[in-house]
Amino acid sequence: MNAFFEHPHRRYNPLAGEWVLVSPHRAKRPWQGQVEDAVVPDMLAHDPECYLCAGNTRINGEKNPDYESTFVFDNDFAALTEDAPNERFEDGLLLAEGESGICRVICFSPRHDLTLARMAVADIAKVVDTWVAQYEELGVHPDINHVQIFENRGAMMGCSNPHPHGQIWASRSLPNEAAKETENQRAYYEKHGRPLLMAYLEQELALGERILFENDGFVVLVPYWAVWPFETMVLPKRHIRSMEEMTEAERNDLAEALSKITIRYDNLFKTSFPYSMGFHQRPTDGHDHDEWVMHAHFLPPLLRSATVKKFMVGFELLGSPQRDLTAEQAAQRLLELSEKHYLND
């Protein structure tokens, strides 16, 4: 590695248009701060107390069906509702807009004790199919211009139920991150006549320094500008603007890519690795958005062990995000791990 990268430096994220501070020497500092609870994996295949398990009754009295692969329902405590007024309030420097939307929960499997990392690729492919169907169904809604699919995995990420599940928040407006990524991809596309992320992937594949996995359809890599210690991105090999453009084979390739990265994550600290993950793809506002390339971000907080995370606090909140190891070091660490899940070895 270039000696330059052994000193503090900042790297630019052309997708979000932001910088991250990298302090490679700082990984050596001792840690005396807060330690999280270790994750004790749930061992019940079906938990009678779980409101996501098949056949159980939810808080609003509805009974879940005896589903066999995935199950989708409207969030009982939705942050967005369909009835919010489509109005604007403006008074000097105070500006607000009504925001309507739909929030859904997607159970990934009837098995309470599994996670993406321990599900079969064929079963993850059914989750991919469900995401695609949801993106399409919600996307045609005239009041829905953006569909955010995501998963909060683990109590450390605010997830209150270990049952494997994700969420969708579909909204009238473009959220901040989607707006930034749209703007930066559009500017690049206008200037270079090709999508930013296709150019980026080509460069990463040529360098090979941060690539974790590759099949015919998808690549998993640690982005050059990663913020979280073991942050990764999942990118398609051809120009796919949004999920429904994937072929059948590509859906399976995506499922395999998700399986591979989540297995490495669990193996890193021999724990059910917490993260937030989600897909960014073109807005459902009726425009073509040829500048867009769909992709997933994995944003995991753990830094040193199963119980010591990176805190994004003072300087990070008020200044810029900061990390203690380089993206290349993180990629190296992840690459050294087995491709088989430690519990299935």
Add this chain to the structure above:
Amino acid sequence: MNAFFEHPHRRYNPLAGEWVLVSPHRAKRPWQGQVEDAVVPDMLAHDPECYLCAGNTRINGEKNPDYESTFVFDNDFAALTEDAPNERFEDGLLLAEGESGICRVICFSPRHDLTLARMAVADIAKVVDTWVAQYEELGVHPDINHVQIFENRGAMMGCSNPHPHGQIWASRSLPNEAAKETENQRAYYEKHGRPLLMAYLEQELALGERILFENDGFVVLVPYWAVWPFETMVLPKRHIRSMEEMTEAERNDLAEALSKITIRYDNLFKTSFPYSMGFHQRPTDGHDHDEWVMHAHFLPPLLRSATVKKFMVGFELLGSPQRDLTAEQAAQRLLELSEKHYLND
């Protein structure tokens, strides 16, 4: 309150140029997720094991002086160093710059068992004096264009030592948040001929809905666009661009304002309230920056109790920040509390 604000809506932050999603109805949802450790206040006035207490020896072998008010030293595990090369690396979509800087620690008091909330205003004024002196000293350094003063309070905010202390990270480049605030304040100033935050404060004082405290020099309020559940801002009443422009009386007024808000915070859940706080003020790049108004942000994570925080995860990281109560509700809750610290009652 306008019925509009009882529905999901988003509010615009003109200082950062970003939106926050507000879901007022969602505060009712039950919480079954992660619960943090309650804060057990430290009772030792001097802890022989603490590397910040007066007279103790730090990890690098240096002995702290027998300081009586504040004490500043260079961070033993600095994220920024002075020797980082001032170079640029660019290769296609990979862009990095060397980042040099200085990181310091400021002990607020020799008393191990105190916090800003329980310190006398006269003693907080000495912390203010120290911040001003540091801002000036670091600011004249030719390679330092930005001085970020902040405090991470509590283990929940990644702070590994309860001894009252803050930090300074001074850097060659402008961090992301400072760059955004500079740009938005500049655009407003050019258009309106007065500082954005002076116009904003005037409007807030006229409305009176989100004001928590006011003396001759400073105002504490819940910003209209608050992200964290009980986020606040501290604003000067006249156009002060950076700390050293405060009069002697204003330094005391700032100390009083910090005392008042941290006492309310501790009283809210009868705990030593965790937060990250810090000052934004004009860059030290040699320009006048008449658009700038110095201010402090308090970013506290607690939502429902001393042990249940707001998680900024999936949707927040990938979309936009989201909150469950309005800024007005938060201001109301904070206003109802005693002005005397619950432990001193």
